[in-house]
Amino acid sequence: xxxxxxxxxxxxxxxxxxxxxxxxxxxxxxxxxxxxxxxxxxxxxxxxxxxxxxxxxxxxxxxxxxxxxxxxxxxxxxxxxxxxxxxxxxxxxxxxxxxxxxxxxxxxxxxxxxxxxxxxxxxxxxxxxxxxxxxxxxxxxxxxxxxxxxxxxxxxxxxxxxxxxxxxxxxxxxxxxxxxxxxxxxxxxxxxxxxxxxxxxxxxxxxxxxxxxxxxxxxxxxxxxxxxxxxxxxxxxxxxxxxxxxxxxxxxxxxxx
Amino acid sequence: xxxxxxxxxxxxxxxxxxxxxxxxxxxxxxxxxxxxxxxxxxxxxxxxxxxxxxxxxxxxxxxxxxxxxxxxxxxxxxxxxxxxxxxxxxxxxxxxxxxxxxxxxxxxxxxxxxxxxxxxxxxxxxxxxxxxxxxxxxxxxxxxxxxxxxxxxxxxxxxxxxxxxxxxxxxxxxxxxxxxxxxxxxxxxxxxxxxxxxxxxxxxxxxxxxxxxxxxxxxxxxxxxxxxxxx
Numbered sequence: 001x002x003x004x005x006x007x008x009x010x011x012x013x014x015x016x017x018x019x020x021x022x023x024x025x026x027x028x029x030x031x032x033x034x035x036x037x038x039x040x041x042x043x044x045x046x047x048x049x050x051x052x053x054x055x056x057x058x059x060x061x062x063x064x065x066x067x068x069x070x071x072x073x074x075x076x077x078x079x080x081x082x083x084x085x086x087x088x089x090x091x092x093x094x095x096x097x098x099x100x101x102x103x104x105x106x107x108x109x110x111x112x113x114x115x116x117x118x119x120x121x122x123x124x125x126x127x128x129x130x131x132x133x134x135x136x137x138x139x140x141x142x143x144x145x146x147x148x149x150x151x152x153x154x155x156x157x158x159x160x161x162x163x164x165x166x167x168x169x170x171x172x173x174x175x176x177x178x179x180x181x182x183x184x185x186x187x188x189x190x191x192x193x194x195x196x197x198x199x200x201x202x203x204x205x206x207x208x209x210x211x212x213x214x215x216x217x218x219x220x221x222x223x224x225x226x227x228x229x230x231x232x233x234x235x236x237x238x239x240x241x242x243x244x245x246x247x248x249x250x251x252x253x254x255x256x257x
Numbered sequence: 258x259x260x261x262x263x264x265x266x267x268x269x270x271x272x273x274x275x276x277x278x279x280x281x282x283x284x285x286x287x288x289x290x291x292x293x294x295x296x297x298x299x300x301x302x303x304x305x306x307x308x309x310x311x312x313x314x315x316x317x318x319x320x321x322x323x324x325x326x327x328x329x330x331x332x333x334x335x336x337x338x339x340x341x342x343x344x345x346x347x348x349x350x351x352x353x354x355x356x357x358x359x360x361x362x363x364x365x366x367x368x369x370x371x372x373x374x375x376x377x378x379x380x381x382x383x384x385x386x387x388x389x390x391x392x393x394x395x396x397x398x399x400x401x402x403x404x405x406x407x408x409x410x411x412x413x414x415x416x417x418x419x420x421x422x423x424x425x426x427x428x429x430x431x432x433x434x435x436x437x438x439x440x441x442x443x444x445x446x447x448x449x450x451x452x453x454x455x456x457x458x459x460x461x462x463x464x465x466x467x468x469x470x471x472x473x474x475x476x477x478x479x480x481x482x483x484x485x486x487x488x
Contacts, residue, residue, distance in 0.1 A: 020278045021406025023380035024323060030384050034403040037396065053391050053399070057384065061322065064281050104322070109464070112319040116283070117459060120312050123288055124452070127309045132301050135289040135308070143282055181465045188313075188456045189475025197483045199449045207484050214473055217457045221469065224461030230314055231327075231364060233458065237450050238360060242436070245443030 003039055003075060003158070010038040011075065012154050015068050027061035032071065039075045043082045052078070055093060062100040063107020065146045070099055072157025073164045080161065095162060106173045114180030115145060121187035128195060192217070258342050261298055265338035266418060268294040272330045273414020277320070277373075278407050287311035287333035294337040300344075303355055304337045310359060310448065311336070313455025317462040325377070328369025328417050335421035336362040343429055353440035356447050357433065358425055365424045369417035376413035380406045 003011075014035040021030045033056040044052050062070055077092045123138030131137075157164040196210040220233055272290040275281060284290065288308040295304020311333045318326035339358035347354060383402050390398040440447075460468050 016280050017278075017404070017407075019281075020410075021380050021383045021403045022277055022377060022410075023383060023406070024377055025381040026384045027323075030387055030399075030403050030406070033387075034400055037400065049396060050391055050394050053396070054388075057387055057391065057399075108319055108321050112321070113464065116286075117313075117316055117463075120286065120288060120316060124309055124312060127288060127305055130302065130305070132292070132296075132305060134305065135292045138286065138288050139283065146282075178465065181463055182467075182471060185460070185463065185465060185468050185471045186475040188459065189472040190479040192453055192456050192472075193476045193479035193483065195449055195452060197480055199445060201487070203445060207480075207487065211477065211480055213453070214476055217453055217460070218469060218473075220454060220457035221459075221461035224317070224458040230318070230454070230458050231367065233454050234314070234363060234451070237454055238447060241443045241446045241450060242439055245439040245441075245446075248439075248442045 003042055003079065007038050007042050008072075008075075008154070008158060011035055011071060012068060012151070014038065015064075015071055015150070015154070018064055018067050026057070026059045028064075028067065029056075029058050029060045032060045032067070033057045035067075035071055036075065036078075040078065043075075043078050058093075060096060060100060062104045063111065065111055065149050066103040066107045066153065068150045068154035069157040069164055069168070070096060070103065072154040072159075073099075073161050074157075076158050076161035091162075099165060103168070106168070106177070109177035110173055110180065111146060114177045114184060115142060118180055118184040118187060121184055121191050124191055125194065128191075128198070258346075261338060261342050262422060264297050265294055265334055265422070266415060268297065269331055269334045269414055269418035270411055272334060273328075273418070274407065274410055276328075276330055276410075276414075278410040285330040287329050290330050291333035291337045294334045295341070298338065298341045300337075300341050303340050303344075306352075306355060306448070307333055307337050307340070307359055310451040313452050313459065314363075315458075316455060317459045323377075325370050325373045328366055328373065328414075331369050331414060331417040331421060332359075332362045332366035335366075335418050335425065338422060339425040339429065343425070343433075347430065347433055352444045352448065353437060354429075354433070356444055357429055357436060357440060359451075360447075361425050361428055362421045365421045366417065368420050369413075372413040372416045373410075376409035379409045 014037075018028055018031040018035060022028060033053055036056055037053075040049065040052055074092060074096060077095065081092070119138050119142035122141055123134045126137050127134035153164075153167075156167050160167065192213070196213045197207055200207045200210050223233060224230065268290060272285040272293070275283065275285040284293070291308035291311065292301055292304035295301045311329050315327045315329045320326055336355070336359040339362065340355040343358065344351070344354055383406055387399050387402050390402065460472055465471070
């Protein structure tokens, strides 16, 4: 039988809880079964549920925003299997295994590595201007694309089953991830220039030396690339500034400033 | 004070669950979580300032696979709560006190990774029990076991928040008189330095071949444009 929209909505809503029981052993495995259960219950009779559930409770891990695409496709495959009676259990397990890792890599690069810094960079422009709606701007900017992925890809996965893999290929998502990352770097460059320039103007200092900020930033970046932890870089920088502040107290009192 | 800490705990819990366990609509990002705590405690601008400083620090650390990034959510929420609570107890709310709260919260926040590891380890018992429940065909129990995982993530978030807040409440009042003056001289630079360090780390770790070129070009162009239009 074909799943109705209420059941599909139920599965989709449960996918929002996909990682509630995330564990090192099976990662999202239990969450994936939890999400599929309303659909599986409609597809299979009660006596078959144990066997079907056992197949889905194993190891599974992908990007949470692309999991709906996998879930939709898996439901379609289970539906076909129940209708046609053919044994596609190996195909379904293989399908999950084959797509999970590439989808995770695509999602990590696109959403965590690209879209998140881009949205944060734009929202921070508003935040440093003291606009209290900056968090909302971040949430809207970031969530539009993931929400579209979560809704549209789930439906597409359910309609096309294994064919949904072509959909991902057509969209050329890895290229998009690189473009979004490049845009994020440009935005962050503008943001840093604005922060440095505002600081110098606020303190009535000449503005041109601000361009020299690029040097320590590139050095810190190279340090991070060589594996120095962010916390260590924060500690070194902040300790230097605070110690300079302590000496500045002595210098200021000596000069009677 | 207890009421303020409880409100902070509520924000820490909701945002902490969004990090991994549910929704993932990113209310857990410091730019959202800290202002949210600030708004609820009546000081939205303090939350916004802390959000700006923390947001970029660990943005380059991606929650990929089994990797657990530092808990910047609890750092941001706890630093906001500490600033507001201590501001009413010490000599009034100031940028310097906010910065000191944040500088205490940043290293202590490392415990968040430990607690999250423990939560994920604890959740490893759930699939084993699920297998048993499936053997017995207790499907309702399977679903409850999954939702039980939320509990360990909630406890992890709250423990991280509490550890940072308690450390801050114990450490800041005695050291505040010693650091107050030097902080007043370095506050402006510290406020500028933290987001810049975050961006530098992103530059160093982002997988873009011309990241430094693009960044320098963008920085230089924006800076020169502002210099040109400066009255």
